[in-house]
Amino acid sequence: MPSLLEHEFVTQWDCYNKVHQPFDGAVMHFFEHSPYLREAFHIMARGPAPRSGTTDWGSLLYHKLFRRLMAAGIQPFKVLPFCLTDARSCRLDNRLPDPFKPDPVSWGGSGSSGVGRLDDTLHKIFSVHLHNQWDKKFPKGGWVERLLLRRYDLHLPEPTP
Structure with a gap:
């Protein structure tokens, strides 16, 4: 458990490779002053409000954040395989x-x-x-x-x- 919690992560949605929903967020771990969380809050503050009944501020937010980090050449948070938490x-x-x-x-x-x-x-x-x-x-x-x-x-x- 300690080795898992020394990283910031979200979980993969499932093993079926949904192109636009690769992350779940049902299980995630970020540090208190995480730059990833600060960037996620920035995306939330500057973007449209979430649509009712969607994963706009869940799965889609993590995906947008991950892609933004990758595009900027910043090492993104870890993505754990879904089977670790949803077998x-x-x-x-x-x-x-x-x-x-x-x-x-x-x-x-x-x-x-x-x-x-x-x-x-x-x-x-x-x-x-x-x-x-x-x-x-x-x-x-x-x-x-x-x-x-x-x-x-x-x-x-x-x-x-």
């Missing part, structure tokens, strides 16, 4: 299973122990993007509970009353 949107053959459905047989999590391909894959990603579905419940004993939440519970302090 549910990968190709069908390698995406994470839906966390809100019972475990699929094809991933073969080896029962309740969680040992298997899915467990190996979870060690290679930074987060699981829930896409605004926070109110949904995870299945009891499913991969989210078994391979993520229980592990975090082991490392988190007990809540104080």
